[in-house]
C-alpha cells in the first residue's frame with residue numbers, strides 16, 4: 001500500500017515530533033465550550049496526541065484518530081504518561097465512521113488530506129455529529145499565487161482556495177473566521193504559509209432572539 005503521508009516515518013522516533021505542549025486552539029476551545037462531565041471532544045488527525053491529551057486532562061471525554069499507527073501508539077503512550085484515558089484509534093479522515101455525537105470537533109493541520117470527492121461528505125458528517133451548541137474548529141493552508149510551496153509539503157496534502165472552508169458553514173454562527181500569513185520553521189528551512197481558520201457554533205433553527213443578544 002502506498003504511504004499516503006510521511007508522518008508514519010516521522011513519528012517512528014522515541015521523542016515527540018510535535019513536542020508535548022498543546023496548541024493555542026485548546027485554550028480557545030475551553031472558553032467556547034468549558035469542560036464538564038460528559039462533554040465530548042473529537043480530535044481528527046491527532047498526530048501524537050498532544051492536544052487530545054491536554055483536552056482529556058481538562059476533563060473532556062476525548063476521542064482522537066490519526067491515519068498513522070505510530071501516531072496512535074504515541075497518543076496512547078502520552079495518555080498513559082499523563083494518567084488520562086482517550087479513545088484513540090487509527091482511521092482515515094476520508095472514510096472514518098464513529099457512532100457518537102460531540103460538543104467539540106476539531107482538526108488542525110489535517111483537512112488538507114481530504115480527497116476532493118470526500119470534502120462535501122466530510123462536512124455533512126461532522127456537522128451532523130455535532131450537538132446543538134457545539135463547536136467545529138478547523139484550519140487549512142490556502143493557496144496564494146505569491147507564496148511558494150513549503151519545502152516540507154507532504155505528498156498527500158492539498159492547498160485549498162481561500163475561503164472554501166468558510167463556505168461549508170453558512171447555517172452556523174461564526175465565532176471566528178480569519179486568514180493569516182505567517183512564518184514557519186518546520187523542516188528547518190524558514191518559509192511562509194497562508195492559513196484559513198474557522199470556528200463555528202451549531203444552533204438549532206430559529207432559536208436566537210433579541211433577548212439572547214441582550215444577555
Ligand SMILES: C[S@@+](CC[C@H](N)C(=O)[O-])C[C@H]1O[C@@H](n2cnc3c(N)ncnc32)[C@H](O)[C@@H]1O
Pocket residue numbers: 004005007008018023044045046047048049050051065066067068071091092093094107108109110113114156
Ligand atoms: C500537521 S500534522 C498535525 C498533527 C496534530 N493535529 C498536531 O497538531 O500535532 C497532520 C496529521 O494528519 C495526519 N493525517 C494525514 N493523512 C491523514 C488521513 N488521511 N486521515 C487521518 N489523518 C491523517 C498525519 O498523520 C498527521 O498526524
